[in-house]
Structure formats: C-alpha cells, structure tokens
Amino acid sequence: MTNVDMWFDPKCPWAWIASRWLLEVERVREVRVRFHVLSLAVLNEDREVAAWYREWLDTAWGPARVATAVEQEFGDPRGIYTALGNRIHLEKQPLGRPVYLAALAEAGLPAELADAAESTVYDEIMLTGNREALAPVGEDLGTPAIHVTMPDGSINAFFGPVVSPTPRGEAAGRLWDGVLLVSGTPGFFELKRARTRPEVS
Incomplete structure (x- = not known):
C-alpha cells in the first residue's frame, strides 16, 4: 500500500479535480490518500497579487479555516472537503455560514465548527501546514x-497534476503511473502545455 498525502485549498478548482482523481486512483491502485489543508489565502497574504485574485483569496479564508478546524479536531478532512467541494465547485453555491453548516451536517460533524470561518484561531496552524506541504515542492507553488x-x-513530492476533466477508472490509474514515473526521475522539474479547456470536474 502506497501512502499519499495531498494538500488542498477548498476553493481551488485544480486541487478539487486532483482530489477526485486521487479518489479514483484509490479504486484501481494500492494507494491510500490522506488529505490536508493548504491555505492559498495564507500563502498569498503578504504578496502582491492581481485585484481579482485578491478578491478570490478574501473569500478563501472561511472554507480553509473550517476544513482546518475539522482536521485538527477529527483528523483527515476527506468528508468535509467532499461536502464543501460539491457545493463550491459543482453547485456554485455562494460561500458563507449556510454552506459551512450544510457541509458539516452532511459530513456528520458538529455545527459549531462553522464558527472557525470567522476566527483566526487556526491561522497559525494553516501556516505550519503550508510550510509542511511546500517545503519539498517549492514555496512559489500552491495546490x-x-x-x-x-x-x-x-x-x-510535487505540485499538480493540473488536469481537466477528472480521469476515471483505469485512466486515472494510468495517469498515476505516469505521474509517479516522471516525478520520481531525478532532475525532472516540469512538463507543461497551454490550457485548451476550462476546468471541469
């Protein structure tokens, strides 16, 4: 069994697709995935970014804090990530307390964890998580x-893959095999092409 740790920001569409891919990989390869929070809001808090991205980041604090609260109190946040991700990425629900409460209820978690969205109590923990995730990958990357x-x-350790739509079944397994092959090659850093389609799940 191969252990895989994935860091995600609940708002990141590319992380969402990658996470759904890894769940497919679990079905077709001897892989066990553990999820962790990497907050893009924390990562970019003191950076100069485009106005549109700053606005996007400003709304990313809440779901990341809620997911971090779940991770700290209950371990692997797989359930809350799925519940939040479906609402954020598939249903396009506006972020806010009603979404957090509904996601927590679906995941069977205490409603009071929604309070974390407006609290800074977990921000230092998110910073530590970011450092753990990015130390072997590169501080200029993300989720x-x-x-x-x-x-x-x-x-x-690596950033990515950035892929759309989500590979399913054996296609997910083949991508996993290839990603492991190239990322395990010493001196390999990048393989990229222009995006020709929008992200979809």
Whole structure:
C-alpha cells in the first residue's frame, strides 16, 4: 500500500479535480490518500497579487479555516472537503455560514465548527501546514501539493497534476503511473502545455 498525502485549498478548482482523481486512483491502485489543508489565502497574504485574485483569496479564508478546524479536531478532512467541494465547485453555491453548516451536517460533524470561518484561531496552524506541504515542492507553488511515500521511505513530492476533466477508472490509474514515473526521475522539474479547456470536474 502506497501512502499519499495531498494538500488542498477548498476553493481551488485544480486541487478539487486532483482530489477526485486521487479518489479514483484509490479504486484501481494500492494507494491510500490522506488529505490536508493548504491555505492559498495564507500563502498569498503578504504578496502582491492581481485585484481579482485578491478578491478570490478574501473569500478563501472561511472554507480553509473550517476544513482546518475539522482536521485538527477529527483528523483527515476527506468528508468535509467532499461536502464543501460539491457545493463550491459543482453547485456554485455562494460561500458563507449556510454552506459551512450544510457541509458539516452532511459530513456528520458538529455545527459549531462553522464558527472557525470567522476566527483566526487556526491561522497559525494553516501556516505550519503550508510550510509542511511546500517545503519539498517549492514555496512559489500552491495546490494541489502531493507527497508520495515511496517503498524505501523517501518522499516523492510535487505540485499538480493540473488536469481537466477528472480521469476515471483505469485512466486515472494510468495517469498515476505516469505521474509517479516522471516525478520520481531525478532532475525532472516540469512538463507543461497551454490550457485548451476550462476546468471541469
């Protein structure tokens, strides 16, 4: 069994697609995924960014804080991520307390965790999580960040993949095989082409 740790921001569409891909990979490969929060709002708090992106980031605090609260209190936030992600990325619901409450209820979690959205109590923990996720990948990157624990105990860490739509079934497994192959090659840094379609799940 290969252990995989993925860091996500609940608002990031590319992380959402990558997470759904990894859930498919679990079905077709001997892989176990653990999810963790990487807050893009924290990552970019003191950076100069475009006005549209700052506006996007300003609304990213709430869901990241709620997911972090769940992770701290209950462990792997897989359930709340799915519940939030469906509402954010598929249903396009506006962010706010009603979304957090509905997602928490769906995941079987206490409603009071919605209070974290407006609190700074978990912000230092999010900063620590960001550092853990990006240390072996690169501080200039973001989500999705993935760490794979290899058979020899080493960590194969990378940003991505950025893919759309979500590969399903054996197609997900083949992409996994390829990603592991190229990311495990010493000195390999980037493989990229222009995006020709919008992100979809």
